[in-house]
Amino acid sequence: MRFVFLTLVFLLAAAAPAQGFFDFFGPSAESATAEDGLITLDVAGLKRGDARHYRFRDGGAEVRFFVVRDAQGTVRVALDACEVCHDAGKGYRLERGAMLCLNCGRVFALSRIGVIVGGCNPHPLKFASDKESVILTAAELLAGAKYFPENRR
Numbered sequence: 001m002r003f004v005f006l007t008l009v010f011l012l013a014a015a016a017p018a019q020g021f022f023d024f025f026g027p028s029a030e031s032a033t034a035e036d037g038l039i040t041l042d043v044a045g046l047k048r049g050d051a052r053h054y055r056f057r058d059g060g061a062e063v064r065f066f067v068v069r070d071a072q073g074t075v076r077v078a079l080d081a082c083e084v085c086h087d088a089g090k091g092y093r094l095e096r097g098a099m100l101c102l103n104c105g106r107v108f109a110l111s112r113i114g115v116i117v118g119g120c121n122p123h124p125l126k127f128a129s130d131k132e133s134v135i136l137t138a139a140e141l142l143a144g145a146k147y148f149p150e151n152r153r
Helices: 002-015 138-143
Strands: 030-032 038-042 050-058 061-069 075-079 092-095 098-101 107-109 133-137
Touching (some): 038 138, 061 138, 075 133, 133 138
Antiparallel strands (some): 050 061, 092 098
């Protein structure tokens, strides 16, 4: 029985996308916290073509979002939801250098995140950035709470 379990774990790890084994069933999210209404994220180690997912909780609301660095090195930030597929609550995953909608399967180039608004595009967030960090307001994130079905219960 142990051999079967270890074989299954090995096969799942081998089939997982480049982000790692735990992203096989969707992205894992780091916790983001606000201090004086601001969320500051360290993005110094975020490589070109990479993404990080975050979860922000305030009171009863939870908002998921991600930060990407495109091939040119530009940092982009968006909700892990869109106007079309948000009711499914599935979000996006980094796959082959682009964000993949886990509901409808559409693929979005990292360089277009935050540029194209509406439809199934990841909903952009306003933020400030330098080479080391991204700064968002809690208010900006909480305005996007309506895109997450668990907040409407």
